[in-house]
Amino acid sequence: MTVLPYLVAGWLLVVGLWGVITSRQLVHQVVCLTVVQSSTYVLLLAVGYRTGGYAPIVSSSVPPSSPFVDPIVQALALTDVVVEATVVAVLLALTVQAHKRFGTADPDRLGELSG
Template sequence: MSVPHIGLYYFGALSLVLVGIYGVLVKKNLLKILISLSIVETGVNLLLISVGYITGRSAPILSEGIGPKQAVDPIPQALVLTAIVIGVATTAMALSVAITLYEKYGTLNIEEIRRLRG
C-alpha cells in the first residue's frame, strides 16, 4: 500500500474532482451542490487534457515549422471542447430546476425541501 506517484497536473485535476465530490456529499444548499458539480467537471476536463499532453511539444496547429512530430495529441482537446459545452448545458438546466424548486418551497436546503414535502 504505497501511494502511487502522479504528476502535478494529475494531482491538481484529482484534487478538484475530490473537492467537488466532497461538496456534493456534505453540502445541503442546492446551488452549492451545483457549484461543486461544476468544479468536478472542470477537474475531469483538466485530467483529460493532461492525459493527452506530451512533454516538450507544442499545440496541434500545424503552421510555421510545427510538423506532426512536434504537436501534442489533439483528440483529448477535441473531447474536452465537447465536454465543456455539455457541462455548461447541464449547469443551466440544473439551475432552472433549482429556481423552480425555490419558487415552490421557498428554500434551497434539501433537508428543508424534504420536510416540506413530507
C-alpha cells in the same frame, strides 16, 4: 513529478464531491458539481500533453514533422465543457423551480413542506 497533474485532477474530484455532499444551498451544490467536472478537463489535457510539443494548430511557423500535443483529448475536453454547460443550465432551472415550490434552497429541507 510525472503524476502531479493527475493528482490535481484527483484532488478536484474529491474536493468537489465533498462540496456536493456537504452543501446546504442548491446553487452552491451546482457550482461544486462543476468543480467535479473540471477535474476531467485537467485529466484529459494532462493525458494528451507532450513535453516540447506544438499546439495542434498547424501554420507556416510550425516546422514540419515536429511533435504535437494530442488534439483528440482537446476535442474531448471541448465536448466535456459543452456537456457541463448544459447540465448546469438544466440544474439551475430545476433549482429555480425547487425554490419556488418549497421556499428554500437548502437540499435537506426540500421535502419538508410537501407532506
